[in-house]
Amino acid sequence: MSSQKRLANAIRALSMDGVQQANSGHPGAPMGMADIAEVLWRSHLNHNPQNPNWADRDRFVLSNGHGSMLIYSLLHLTGYDLSIDDLKNFRQLHSKTPGHPEYGYAPGIETTTGPLGQGITNAVGMAIAEKALAAQFNRDQHTIVDHHTYAFLGDGCLMEGISHEACSLAGTLGLGKLIAFWDDNGISIDGHVDGWFSDDTAKRFEAYGWHVIPAVDGHDSAAIEAAIEAAKAETSRPTLICTKTVIGFGSPNKSGSHDCHGAPLGADEIKATREQLGWEYGPFEIPADIYAQWDAKESGAAKEAAWNDKFAAYQAAYPELAAEFKRRVNGELPADWETQTNQIIAELQANPATIASRKASQNTLEAFGKLLPEFMGGSADLAPSNLTMWSGSKSLTAEDASGNYIHYGVREFGMTAIINGIALHGGFIPYGATFLMFMEYARNAMRMAALMKVQNIQVYTHDSIGLGEDGPTHQPVEQMATLRLTPNMSTWRPCDQVESAVAWKLAIERKDAPTALIFSRQNLAQQERDATQVANIAKGGYILKDCQGTPDLILIATGSEVDLAVQAAAELTAKGKQVRVVSMPSTDAFDRQDAAYREAVLPAAVTARVAIEAGIADYWYKYVGLNGRIVGMTSFGESAPAGELFKLFGFTVENVVEVALSLG
Numbered sequence: 001m002s003s004q005k006r007l008a009n010a011i012r013a014l015s016m017d018g019v020q021q022a023n024s025g026h027p028g029a030p031m032g033m034a035d036i037a038e039v040l041w042r043s044h045l046n047h048n049p050q051n052p053n054w055a056d057r058d059r060f061v062l063s064n065g066h067g068s069m070l071i072y073s074l075l076h077l078t079g080y081d082l083s084i085d086d087l088k089n090f091r092q093l094h095s096k097t098p099g100h101p102e103y104g105y106a107p108g109i110e111t112t113t114g115p116l117g118q119g120i121t122n123a124v125g126m127a128i129a130e131k132a133l134a135a136q137f138n139r140d141q142h143t144i145v146d147h148h149t150y151a152f153l154g155d156g157c158l159m160e161g162i163s164h165e166a167c168s169l170a171g172t173l174g175l176g177k178l179i180a181f182w183d184d185n186g187i188s189i190d191g192h193v194d195g196w197f198s199d200d201t202a203k204r205f206e207a208y209g210w211h212v213i214p215a216v217d218g219h220d221s222a223a224i225e226a227a228i229e230a231a232k233a234e235t236s237r238p239t240l241i242c243t244k245t246v247i248g249f250g251s252p253n254k255s256g257s258h259d260c261h262g263a264p265l266g267a268d269e270i271k272a273t274r275e276q277l278g279w280e281y282g283p284f285e286i287p288a289d290i291y292a293q294w295d296a297k298e299s300g301a302a303k304e305a306a307w308n309d310k311f312a313a314y315q316a317a318y319p320e321l322a323a324e325f326k327r328r329v330n331g332e333l334p335a336d337w338e339t340q341t342n343q344i345i346a347e348l349q350a351n352p353a354t355i356a357s358r359k360a361s362q363n364t365l366e367a368f369g370k371l372l373p374e375f376m377g378g379s380a381d382l383a384p385s386n387l388t389m390w391s392g393s394k395s396l397t398a399e400d401a402s403g404n405y406i407h408y409g410v411r412e413f414g415m416t417a418i419i420n421g422i423a424l425h426g427g428f429i430p431y432g433a434t435f436l437m438f439m440e441y442a443r444n445a446m447r448m449a450a451l452m453k454v455q456n457i458q459v460y461t462h463d464s465i466g467l468g469e470d471g472p473t474h475q476p477v478e479q480m481a482t483l484r485l486t487p488n489m490s491t492w493r494p495c496d497q498v499e500s501a502v503a504w505k506l507a508i509e510r511k512d513a514p515t516a517l518i519f520s521r522q523n524l525a526q527q528e529r530d531a532t533q534v535a536n537i538a539k540g541g542y543i544l545k546d547c548q549g550t551p552d553l554i555l556i557a558t559g560s561e562v563d564l565a566v567q568a569a570a571e572l573t574a575k576g577k578q579v580r581v582v583s584m585p586s587t588d589a590f591d592r593q594d595a596a597y598r599e600a601v602l603p604a605a606v607t608a609r610v611a612i613e614a615g616i617a618d619y620w621y622k623y624v625g626l627n628g629r630i631v632g633m634t635s636f637g638e639s640a641p642a643g644e645l646f647k648l649f650g651f652t653v654e655n656v657v658e659v660a661l662s663l664g
Contacts, residue, residue, distance in 0.1 A: 001278055003293070004039070009034070011038065014077075014286070015067075016273060018284075019265070021283070025099065026067050026262050027265055029066065030067045030070035031251065031260070033218065033245060035245075036243055039224040040228065041074050045060060045150065046147060047296065049080040050300065051300075059123070059147070061111055063157045064154035070152075071101055077290075078297075079294075079296055079297040080107050080108045082106050110424060111424050115444055117163045118444070120151050121420075121445075122417055122424060125420060126421045127177055128396070129427060132401045141317075142310070143310070144307075144325065147177065151178070153182055154185070154188075166411075166418060167238075176236050178239070180238070182243060183245055184201075188261065189261055190258065201242065202240070202242055210239065211234040212239070213227045216242060218245035219249060254269055331426065333372075336371075345502060356520050356523050357500050358462075360497035362387035363497065363501075365377070365390040370392060374429050376404055376429065377432070378405060381407070381409050386433035388459055393405040408432065412441040419456045420454060423449070423454040429457070430457065431458070434458075434460065435460065435462045436463050436464075437476045450488040450514055454514065455514065455515075457508070457514070460516055463480075464614035464615060468521075469639055472637040472638060479615075480615040481615060488513045489515075489588070492506075492585050493559040493585055493586075493613075494585045495559055495583055498537065500519065502538055503585060522642055540588065541583065543582060544566070544583040545579075545581035552577060552578045553606070554581075555582070555610050555660070556582045556602075556609060557582075557611070564653065565581050566581055568657050571657050582602065584623075608627070608660075608664070609625065609629075610660050611629075614649070615633055617634050629663060631659055633649060
């Protein structure tokens, strides 16, 4: 048995032992891809187990995340802070080795994978970030950004539509440092895939503009080595290495079958597999000589030290660029950020404008963009409608990656998952945009951003029935509630240009979670505020208009309905009511405030409350209670001019006044 095969068998043994101990999991893919992983991780992957966050490390993504014991075995063997006890604790509560790789649980996990196709899409984002960062910072004789992104993916990833979106764009952008390994084992949970997956995958990727290396024996180390070398030599196109493997390699009775895809091999089969592989060690037992050959701590430290020397020379030649690079990869905002942005917001309040909040968003981008060279914007083929480009926007292309704006095409899901990859890579503050309705296509990628707690700013315009004539297919109703109900998501629906700027400021500052910014197509009147009210916008909900003494009625509204609430409050006041208007652009931000502040804005004793929003009504019961009322949507919209629709669905002063008076 060759030394390399023995090293790969360590992965196979740990993987089958981990799944067996957990009595659940997927041993087949790790056992099938072990030879590929051995060649890549021992001969090509530039990484430092003692510093998993080294800026110029290669990125590795296990897109077929169900095979998680593969990456856990690799991290353990190469010297990351992942012990054999952690592997024994696979899939157990609070372990560092959950069922699918989870970002933030174990060092060396670059992204959460599991929903198939999103890992390779994250990898596309990482490769975009590498190419853009290199174009912006590298100089003649000084290359400080120079790393590859490697991804393992299976048949399931290739079946998912998101892989078409992402890999098509990767070819267009010429991501030459993206190398993907297709685990072509012909097996999925249902069995042999030729009955439902008969694509010519190689030709598909060639059509995308990829460099394709076909028919590589995934169990032949020399063939794998040659394929990787050829992939690295191609610098103008991403590469797909098509590796033919046997799922569950080494298992005498279950290899090549779906029986080993998603279930433990069983004690008898594991014993037989050990004999077949010539693996003479017990469960979770790795001999010292194998550990020594796998250990990458010393070599990784040397690689990072060599890079540090290169960076020191760069710093001497370009001190300002070096300082900017460090600021950006560390995720720090410019030193004068707080002063500059607060001044911009104050000037907006002092200079009222009646404009659509999507236009207010663009104006904010214009103001903030000049402060943030790390902005990486984009839209899913709706830039003129989303208004996501500003005067400093420069398109990123295959030929010139120094830009700060990506034209994603009609790829909402792909865009959102690519942005997750850009955020995970570091060095950029990424944002993307589409109509709010089409967040449905991208919802799972936004959920993944929330799950991983990474900064993904999504601009969602055309926020309600105010879209008008395009009709119910394009009019979001339930989408705002869906976003608000997602853990870790921050959702903002501002009512004017001032709230829009505050929302953008907080999204940019919020490094540990995604933000959804929801903007209108129609013009919105600016509200009057004093300095305290402007400051309180950041709290998510605040008193916009108040009465003398204790209110006997509270109107709560967001977005375009805030001005409606203000007008209704004026009529109700004229009828003798003591009315308070609360603007609540962000329910999650409001919910994070202390109890005293929330009580000051929404006193528990005041039970007469009306919530007004052109979105699904049911969400607002948490703020109005059973005694309150909601002016909201209980159906889909219709196709008609916006004004007619607002009247049809009750978003009028007259109806709000009538609903409020019905409370007594």
